[in-house]
Amino acid sequence: MRIGPYAIDPPVVLAPMAGVTDKPFRQLCKRLGAGLAVSEMTTADPRLWTTRKSRQRMDHVGEPDPVSVQIAGYDPAMLAQAARYNVDHGAQLIDINMGCPAKKVCNVWSGSALLQDEPLVARILAAVVNAVDVPVTLKIRTGWNRDNRNGLVIAKIAEDAGIAALAVHGRTRADLYQGEAEYETIAAIKAAIRIPVFANGDVDSPAKAKHVLEATGADAVMIGRAAQGRPWIFGEIAHHLATGATLAPPSPREVQGILLGHLDDLYAFYGEAQGVRIARKHLGWYAKDRPENAAFRAVANRAESAGEQQRLTREYFDALAADAAHEFAAAA
Template identity: 75%
Template structure:
């Protein structure tokens, strides 16, 4: 699959997820086999571009090509300016968010709320495409609700406006992430337009990725929540699509090493205090549903590492825990940590 001059290989893409797909996670997923990693949503209002949050989200130094940045907003001229600003700061692909279902986004008539105003969609897409000399892509849902599945109409508007690839999450806005993704609308869109189509929603295994590609005719798949705590899913999907064979799951020692590297990258990127705090959710995702330990062990691990105040403590607790799992021994957590762990149950 190509987006403008950029070859996307393998054809599996990391979805933009606010608070998740920061630079450390994007770099990790690219190393793990993602053909493209889309940034967190960046706001189009220039008043917020110099905040620490926005500056970090716009930091793409050292990222492998192509660099895809997602922007969100409601006003065509402002979105066009945001696209130019991000291109000036390294974006090689600009993605427009019309798929976010979050209330705070939709209440501002951004994200998936825009799908209710097709003329405005057209004006936004035309303004952004005209503003930059890099490919512009679009992410949408199947519609606002079950009675208003207008994604095929939006897709035709997008193609006419010069959008160079379209991602479709197979749910309506009112579904959020509930229920099951419906792929028939994606198949209908793919049959109706000539630009590349990326299928999104419930892509949680190599077999599902292959099935969705086959059933929809899509050019690529996008993985979101299934990559949380499981960044190796990209190499698993890529290998299966290329060979038809399943890779064995990563050994616990490799999981430990990937996780420790991720934690260190978060500490370096955000600074120790914020990095330790942000790392906690990733620790929970990595530990979730591990076959090597029980639910009680996982709960104890999370209770302890969530109380770690420093980077060294967080790394040491994590390393010791996974070392015990690798050795086939019941994980033991340091006595110094247990009083803090117990306090969180009070």
């Protein structure tokens, strides 16, 4: 599939997630098979663009093409200005956030709160599309709540405004992340518009990705929470879609290499102190499906330096690798 001049190959996309899809994580997911990685949302308020957090979110130096930056806000003129600013700072795609269900975002009439005001949605999309020469994409939910599923109406507004691609999380704002994703709604949206559609929600395995693409007719799948602690899921899905085969899960030694490299990138990007703090949640995600998770998480969270954090991580995965080798030898 294509978004403007950019081929999205494989059709497996990292969803924007606040506090997660920073530059080190986007680069890691792209290396491991994501065809596109969307940044965590950046504010449209220019008064906040000079903060340390905003400067880090707008750093795209060395990031593989295409660079997709998500912007969030409620004012059409302000969002248009934010789009221009981010394009001037390296964005090759602009994504508009109308999908975030968080209270602090919706309470300022941003994210999925905007789905309640279709005329405002139309004004925002037109303003941003007309402000920049790069493709503009949009991320939405199926509606504000189950009594107001207007995702299909919003999708048509988006197409008419010149939006280049649409990502649909198959839940309403009121559903947050509960219940099952509404793939039938995504299918109806895909059937009604001509622009590419990303299906998002509960895609957590290669088999599920294939099922969702077949059930919805979508052009690509978008992966969010399932990539936390499992960035190799993109390569697994891409391989399955291309061949029908299922890759073996990475060994503890392979996970160790991926994780230690991720830690190095976090320290380099944020500096040691901040990098160590941010790394803690990633360490917990990497270990969540593994034995002795609670013990490892407790130990890793005590580390105050990069060296100590790396040492504890290396020792943990060394022990896992040794156990795996013993089990293999016993079975041979």
